[in-house]
Amino acid sequence: MxxxxxNGYVERxxxxxxxxxxxxxxxxxxxxxxxxxxxxxxxxxxxxxxxxxxxxxxxxxxxxxxxxxxxxxxxxxxxxxxxxxxxxxxxxxxxxxxxxxxxxxxxxxxxxxxxxxxxxxxxxxxxxxxxxxxxxxxxxxxxxxxxxxxxxxxxxxxxxxxxVSSTKIRNLLKSGLISKANHYLGKNYSIIGKVVKGDKRGTGMGFPTANLKLDDNYVIPKIGVYETMTIIDNEKYRSLTNIGYNPTFDGNELKIENHILDFEGNLYDKYIEVSFIDYIRDDVKFDTVEELINQIKMDIEYVMKKQ
Missing domain, CATH: 3.40.50.620 (HUPs)
Known part of the structure; x- marks a missing residue:
């Protein structure tokens, strides 16, 4: 291809x-x-x-x-x-x-x-x-x-x-209807971003996350937790992605936090692709950090069972 x-070109x-x-x-x-x-x-x-x-x-x-x-x-x-x-x-x-x-x-x-x-x-x-x-x-x-x-x-x-239309797909993504949007796309919806430093709360809880900063103005799917696949250097890894404001910690900044299963390594300043597979649950405020940790464990178990 x-x-x-x-600019300045004519096809002759x-x-x-x-x-x-x-x-x-x-x-x-x-x-x-x-x-x-x-x-x-x-x-x-x-x-x-x-x-x-x-x-x-x-x-x-x-x-x-x-x-x-x-x-x-x-x-x-x-x-x-x-x-x-x-x-x-x-x-x-x-x-x-x-x-x-x-x-x-x-x-x-x-x-x-x-x-x-x-x-x-x-x-x-x-x-x-x-x-x-x-x-x-x-x-x-x-x-x-x-x-x-x-x-x-x-x-x-x-x-x-x-x-099928691009407008319809945007609306499906914003509604969290990922599997239907993917059906219309003919592939999984994905975003590409640079991994930046976060507040390290995930690491402290035992679930380190790659926090994404997007260069492009992507459609951001509905706030919530998603089953995803993360592509790093052309290698695919199962992952959980949270789009939200960290309500348990009273956060006020929208974040895209990606917990990659079976991966260890430093990803700071690296570009990765997150491919959305399905919507798992709402991003809710838990009364204690322990409740949040237990929920994340259940989310991981849910994803592992699907593979």
Missing amino acids: EIIDL RFGTAVALGNFDGVHVGHEFLLKDNIKKAKEINLKSSVLLFKNHTKTTLNNKDKLKLEIITPYYKKIHLLKKLGIDLIYSIYFDESIMKLSPEEFVEKFLVKKLNSKLITVGFDYRFGYKAKGDSEYLKKLGKDMGFIVNIIEPIYIEGEP
């Missing part, structure tokens, strides 16, 4: 089949769309590609006063997932105010036709583009007839009668 920075080597979208999560619906784009590209001898913005389109300057968008998948993880799917090319660029203010016609002509030499464009049924999202998939089809490219519109993918 080739990754190309679109071959015609392309371009998939468009934010692809946050690269969920099962996105995978279907991307695989269909690859299939159709091969049928008409085009290079399969994705126009991938390095930032989500909703984080542009006109949204600066709104709450910062919580993402499912950061840019570098999208790259990894797209590579696994077999995409030939990724055309990469920041979505900034100059792109945001392009009319639908200008966006298509400047980027899709002139820069990417697009002969086939694949989008979801609800795709919107151009200034103030004035263009939709049907209008893109009309522009295709005028400018000489085919538009491939993908209908929604349903799981148990519900359409």
Whole structure:
């Protein structure tokens, strides 16, 4: 797979089949769309590609006063997932105010036709583009007839009668419905963070934790205790992850604390990945530290029995 920075670049080597979208999560619906784009590209001898913005389109300057968008998948993880799917090319660029203010016609002509030499464009049924999202998939089809490219519109993918979407997955994660969110994603939801020093309460109780500091504005799952898998240097370890405020100790700062089973070693300043498997229980305030320790032991026993 080739990754190309679109700044100052024009594709003159071959015609392309371009998939468009934010692809946050690269969920099962996105995978279907991307695989269909690859299939159709091969049928008409085009290079399969994705126009991938390095930032989500909703984080542009006109949204600066709104709450910062919580993402499912950061840019570098999208790259990894797209590579696994077999995409030939990724055309990469920041979505900034100059792109945001392009009319639908200008966006298509400047980027899709002139820069990417697009002969086939694949989008979801609800795709919107151009200034103030004035263009939709049907209008893109009309522009295709005028400018000489085919538009491939993908209908929604349903799981148990519900359409799969990034918004739906965000809501499931925030509700603690991890297994259902994972089903929609087609993989376990995961976050990557740097291990930083905590207050060492876990170590004092006999359950040392790796405290995560996140570089990206991930969707944070509902406060509670989770069965997780921690990936350290490509090795997987069973783990328990607590998202909460340490209510037993009257804490007031949200923390992500990760107790890794069957692991010993110094992880400070190291980046690790935490993959969420299932929600275990609420993060509750215990009357004594002994009660908390007993509960953690039961949580560990629960996870060990499931493996």
